[in-house]
Amino acid sequence: MTENLQLGALLAACHWIGQKGWSPATGGNMSVREGEAHCLITESGKDKGSLTADDFLLVELESGLAPSGRRPSAETGLHTMLYSRYPETGAVLHTHSVNSTVLSRVERSGALVLEGYEMQKSLSGQTSHLDQVVIPIFDNSQDIPALAQKIIASAEHTPLQYGFLLRGHGLTCWGRDVAEARRHLEGLEFLFQCELQRRLLEAK
Ligand SMILES: CSC[C@@H](O)[C@@H](O)C(=O)COP(=O)(O)O
Numbered sequence: 001m002t003e004n005l006q007l008g009a010l011l012a013a014c015h016w017i018g019q020k021g022w023s024p025a026t027g028g029n030m031s032v033r034e035g036e037a038h039c040l041i042t043e044s045g046k047d048k049g050s051l052t053a054d055d056f057l058l059v060e061l062e063s064g065l066a067p068s069g070r071r072p073s074a075e076t077g078l079h080t081m082l083y084s085r086y087p088e089t090g091a092v093l094h095t096h097s098v099n100s101t102v103l104s105r106v107e108r109s110g111a112l113v114l115e116g117y118e119m120q121k122s123l124s125g126q127t128s129h130l131d132q133v134v135i136p137i138f139d140n141s142q143d144i145p146a147l148a149q150k151i152i153a154s155a156e157h158t159p160l161q162y163g164f165l166l167r168g169h170g171l172t173c174w175g176r177d178v179a180e181a182r183r184h185l186e187g188l189e190f191l192f193q194c195e196l197q198r199r200l201l202e203a204k
């Protein structure tokens with residue numbers, strides 16, 4: 001296998017995520033596409049803020065298994081679903097920030113609607129604060145294949161863009177490459193913090 005040129009950028013992103021406090025304990029998982037049929041994903045149970053290249057496992061998109069026999073992330077099925085269904089997806093970042101964990105519980109509906117923020121333009125294709133950015137929220141589940149099916153079904157009527165939230169759990173976001181996924185993560189986290197603070201201040 002030739003070296004994946006995105007792996008260095010992904011490692012740097014993981015260290016940055018760790019410093020931000022968005023993957024406490026062993027929370028979070030990160031991956032990068034490896035051709036049409038594979039991805040490189042974090043091994044389960046690692047501290048994502050101090051990973052090395054050896055902590056990434058090659059996984060088949062179809063089976064979700066690592067030929068090495070090592071155990072990939074418990075949430076591998078969500079990453080493989082995104083790579084398989086959306087060929088333009090090049091990198092996926094899943095984090096457990098306090099803001100994404102809390103906001104996904106405070107918002108009881110099936111989606112967080114962001115509008116009125118200039119920083120919406122940090123998300124590819126967004127050109128105005130007047131537009132709405134819809135981030136779907138799914139109830140958390142330990143049954144990852146069932147959760148992946150629910151997300152696929154929901155995407156039929158609400159197209160997936162940038163990311164989705166798992167209630168009380170965290171954010172999964174992506175991009176065409178690591179740089180774009182990282183920008184989406186930083187932009188969404190900023191917007192989540194604004195939205196949480198706005199709701200707190202405006203609560204009667
Ligand atoms: C701190 S445990 C959290 C896990 O259950 C899971 O949600 C997670 O993000 C990390 O799991 P992992 O198997 O290391 O990828």
Ligand SMILES: [Zn+2]
Nearest residue numbers: 027028094170
């Ligand atoms: Zn998680």
